[in-house]
Amino acid sequence: MDYTFQFGVIAKHLPYLIGGAWLSLLLAFLAFWAGAVIGLLGAMGKTFGGRVLYRVIDVYVVFFTNTPALVQIYVIFYGLPDLGIVLSPFNSVLLGLTLNCGAYLTEIQRAGFQSVRREELEAAETLGMSLWQTVRYVIAPHIAKTLYAPLSNFYIWIVLGSSMAGIFAVEELTGRAINVSSSTFRTIEVFTYTAGIYVVLTVVASALLALIGRHAFRVKARIF
C-alpha cells in the first residue's frame, strides 16, 4: 500500500476532461446517425431487395458484427494510406464506428420491419387508409415500439465504444485521460474521474431516452 490518493490535484483538469466528453458524444452521435442511415438502407435492401442484394448486405453485416471494431479501425488507419487514402485519426475512428453501427443497425431495423404483420397492413387497407396514413398509424408506431429498446441500448454501447478513439490519440474523453495521466502521473485518480464522467454521460443519455420513449412512443422504459 504505497499509493496515496490525490483526487484534488486532478480536479483542476476536470474541465479539460469534460471538454473531451463533448467530443466523445459528438463521435457517438455522428457514428450513430450515419450508421442509422446505412442501417435503414441495409434493412430495406435486405427486406425488399433481390437475392443478390440480400447476400451482399448480409456479407457486410456478418463481417462487421463478427470482428472487433478496433482491428477494423487499424485497417482503416494503417491500411488505407497504402491505397493513397489518408484519414485523420478522428475520421478513421468515425469511419470505423460508422461502418460498425451500420451493420448492427441493419439487423436491428430489419427486426423492426419484420414486426409489422401482413394482417395489419391488410386491415389498414380494408379501412381505406391512404399510404401515408398506413405509415403514420400502423407501420411507424410498430417500428418505433420494437426498435426503441434495442436502439437505446445501442446508443449507450456506442458512447462507451467511442473510447476506442483514445488509442488513436483522438482528444476525446479517454484520449484526454491518457494525456492527463501521463503528465500528472495521478493515473488512478484520472481514470476514476473519467469512468465517473462516462457513468454520468450514459445515465443522462438513458434518462433522456426513457423520457423520449415515454412521451413519443408510450414505451415504459426503465431508466436503469
Added chain:
Amino acid sequence: MIERIVDEIPRFFTWYNTIFFLQAMGVTLALTLIGCGLGSIFGFALVYGRQTRGRLFTPVRVLIVGYVEIFRRIPFLVLLFIVLFTTEGFGVRVSFFGIALIAICVISTAYISEIIRAGFEAIHRNQWDAAEAMNFGRVATLRYVIMPQAWKVILPPAFAYFVMFIKDTALASQMGVLELTRVAKIFNDRGYSAFLTFGTCLLLYFILSYPLTRFGQRLERRLASSRNR
C-alpha cells in the same frame, strides 16, 4: 498494394509466425472463456445477494445495484486502465493477462447478472410462491424449481454476450497482452502491410466468432420452441 501483399505472404506465413498467431488466438479465447466464466459465477452470486430480504441486507442490495449500474456504464478500455494502474499503484504484481482477466470479470459480472436476473424474472411469480409455501429454502427453490426453467431464458443472451466479448478482448492488446490484435500490431510494426497483418487478424476473429454466433442463434431457436421441462 496487391503486389506488396503477394510479395510479403511467403515471408509472413512462416511456421513460426503461424504458431504465434494460433497461440494468440488461444489467448483471446482463454480471456473470453475464463473471464466470462468467472463473470457468470459472480453474476449469479450478485443476483442471489440481490434477492435477500429484510432491512439487515439493505446495504448489500444497494451495493449490488450500484455495482451493476456503474460497471455497465464504464468503457472496457477505461476499466483496463483502472485495473492496470490500481494494481501498479498498490504494488501488486499481476501479469498483463491477469489485468485483462480482472477487467473482463468485473464487467461481465455486471452484465451477466442482469441477464440472469431477467431470466429469473421471466419465471412466473407463482412458481416462487408454491416453492416457498412448501418450505423450500432459497437454494432449494433455485435448484429444483427456478434454474431448471430459467436456464433456457438465460443461456441464449449469455452465450451471445460471451461471443460479443471475444471481439471486446481486442482492447486488451493495449495492456500488452499477447492476444490476436496485439500480435497483428507487432507484425504491422515490423513493417508488414496493414492489410496483411490486420486482415489475417480479422479473419481469425471471424473464424472464432462466426460459428459461435450461428450456434447461438440455433440454440436460441431450439430453446424457444422447446417445451418447458
Added chain:
Amino acid sequence: MPHLEIADLSASYEKGVDVLSGIDLQVERGEILSLIGPSGSGKSTLLRVIVGLLPPDSGRMVVDGTPVNFHDKRSLRDLRGRCAIVFQQYNLFQNMNVMRNVTIAPTKIKKRAAASVRAEAEALLEKVGLGDKHDAYPDELSGGQQQRVAIARALALKPEILLLDEVTSALDPELVNEVLDAVRVLAGEGMTMVVVSHEMGFVREVSTRVAMMDEGRIVETGTPEEIFDRPSAGRTRDFVAKILRG
C-alpha cells in the same frame, strides 16, 4: 384449544394500505371454515398470511397452541410444516412431471425415504383420480387435472391444516366438479380446512362454518344456514342476495 387462532391481525402489500384489518378468527380441529365475500375483500390475502407468504403488520396467530413468529425462519418452517395451500392457478412446477411435483417436497425438503413417499404419492394420485398420469407434465394436463395434482401435492406434505384458495375459479365450468369431488372426499376425512370459494352450493354443503369478509374485515361468522338463510349483517345480506339472484 382452537387449531388455528388469529387475533386482531392486519396486513398490507404496501405500507399504509391495509388489505386485512383487525381479523379475528378461530378454527377448531376438524372444522371446515369457508371464507366468502366479494372479490378484493382480502380472502386470498388471509390465506397467504396463514401459510406465511405475507408477513402481517400486526396481530397474533397461534397454530395448535404455538404462537407463530413471522420473522423467524424456524417458526415459519414449522408453520408451513403444518399448513399446505392449494392455489387458484395450481402453481404446479412446470419443469417436473406429476409424480415429481407430488414427491419433491417430501423427499428433497423433508428428506423422507423416496420409496415410501412414492407409495403415498401413488395412493394420493389414485384418490384424486389421476393414477394414470404419473409421467405427464403440467402443460399436458387440463386445468382440472392440474388442480387435482396440486391437491395431491399439498396432501403429500401431510398437513394438519389445508388451505384452498379459489381452487375452481380458474377452471372451465365443466371441470369444476371433478375438483370439488376431490375436496369432498377430504372433507369427509375430518381434516381442518380453510376454504376460499365462490361455489356457494359447495360452500354450503361442506362447510361447518362460514365467515363473510368485506373490505379486509370479517363482517359475520356463522353456520352455513345462519349465513345463507338468516344473514344478520347488511353486507352479508347484500352479498348473499346477489349470489342467489346471480
